[in-house]
Amino acid sequence: MPAHKTAETATRPARALRGTRARAEVAADGIPAQDAGAAEVFAVDTVNASFLESLLGYNARRASLSLVGVFMKCMARFDLKIVEFSVLSLVGRNPGITSRQLCQQLDMLPPNMVGMIDALARRGFLERRPHPRDGRATGLYLTAAGRELVDTAEPQLKSSEEKAVAHLSETEQAQLMQLLQKLYR
Amino acid sequence: MPAHKTAETATRPARALRGTRARAEVAADGIPAQDAGAAEVFAVDTVNASFLESLLGYNARRASLSLVGVFMKCMARFDLKIVEFSVLSLVGRNPGITSRQLCQQLDMLPPNMVGMIDALARRGFLERRPHPRDGRATGLYLTAAGRELVDTAEPQLKSSEEKAVAHLSETEQAQLMQLLQKLYR
DNA sequence: TATTGTTATACTCTATAACTATA
DNA sequence: TATAGTTATAGAGTATAACAATA
Structure with missing residues (x-):
């Protein structure tokens, strides 16, 4: 079963803010600079699913699947x-x-x-x-x-x-x- | 797409109350007598889905599928x-x-x-x-x-x-x- | 001509076992 | 020994086309 811990309401990428950063420069706004040819690599610590979680459809599906599981059992x-x-x-x-x-x-x-x-x-x-x-x-x-x-x-x-x-x-x-x-x- | 018109809250079969009845005897309580060897046949006019519709899981799934359809399109x-x-x-x-x-x-x-x-x-x-x-x-x-x-x-x-x-x-x-x-x- | 139930079949989705490279 | 990614494959679910019987 998925985790779904974070529920930030950011409208733009909060890119791996808690993740490990390697060979990457991060600007003052906290957003990594995605320069051409840089090929930075990141590690994601906690998955940010804020957009999906902002959709009624996503939440309805998750709720539905959880009850479907109960019914199946x-x-x-x-x-x-x-x-x-x-x-x-x-x-x-x-x-x-x-x-x-x-x-x-x-x-x-x-x-x-x-x-x-x-x-x-x-x-x-x-x-x-x-x-x-x-x-x-x-x-x-x-x-x-x-x-x-x-x-x-x-x-x-x-x-x-x-x-x-x-x-x-x-x-x-x-x-x-x-x-x-x-x-x- | 299904209809889901009726939403009676009956806990026991309201058997084809609006349906056409053929070769069947109906008792005073409106429930057809299911005698052995009778083999009555009925026509169902309006489908009674009251039990399924009383489940949160069923309604969550229906709501989810309706939004899934929107998303797919x-x-x-x-x-x-x-x-x-x-x-x-x-x-x-x-x-x-x-x-x-x-x-x-x-x-x-x-x-x-x-x-x-x-x-x-x-x-x-x-x-x-x-x-x-x-x-x-x-x-x-x-x-x-x-x-x-x-x-x-x-x-x-x-x-x-x-x-x-x-x-x-x-x-x-x-x-x-x-x-x-x-x-x- | 349209519809019900049906067969055959194809396509998609989901699940399991096993392998490799690495931890 | 355990885990990430992958391959192959099996199984379940879903889709279309076509046919016989009946409306």
Whole structure:
């Protein structure tokens, strides 16, 4: 896991200020003179990621990845990937949902959904039935084993997230949820 | 892009309440009776994603992906992937940074960093120089072209994000930033 | 003609093992 | 012995094209 210690708000290079300097001249402003042909070499002590850290997108991705890690570990107990759990959870709340609808919801392409549904069906968690109105489509349904799995996994996932964000107050969690949704909806 | 219209807070299946029902009996509580051997089929009209949407992790990932999309489009003008830009930006602020440090910062594995640095060096944006203190390591430096690219790309990325989150107030943006960092740090 | 599910396939991203040069 | 950079390679994830069945 990355460190992300520094959070300076400099808008221009604070070049290896704490780093070791070798064969380099440093001007009064603290910025090494990058003269032509100089080929100075530096050692970076503490990485300055100030620009990336100033981006909401970077921070959103970091936060997302940290929770993804929590979810992965939690679902590993059921030998499920996050997206597989998502499929089962959606089928559980939407009996008869089509693979096309799952693709739209989970931002996946149809050819890549086929194998996953096959695998979950082979493991006995869901099954295909004809669509009542559209002969091209196939509706997906949880089996009894699939229902049991979802009913066990969902609360565990919820509680693993609660543990992971416990250092935020209830108010902060609600604020964050609302702001995230405002961002992408 | 997915829809995410519904946000019911039901804790148990609201099964295709708005969907078309076929060959199925619905009890007084509105939940279809899943009798053995019945094999009812349903059509799902509006997908119920209430459980997933109740997770901070799901919402963080959705928000992150939406900004990633903005960044990708912005960087495509420079024929740069997001991670390539991140490398250049970090090298720009950390002359002499090693590939190992980049890997830690960007959560990448060393073998996968090699090719990217090669490509950026071949394109003339950065160069390798010996490390002043460690003969095993290699320091990375922007070329003049690399510096120009970073100095052009960074403000454009910043402004593209600002446009993308303009529907949030300054206060909301600051709050979101602070909460995201509190989440993963 | 358009859409659903599907196959085949290519491309990208990510992960592991092992080697070299140096610490 | 451990670490930085590298190579080769395997595996997972993601993408496009095309086809049969149905709308």
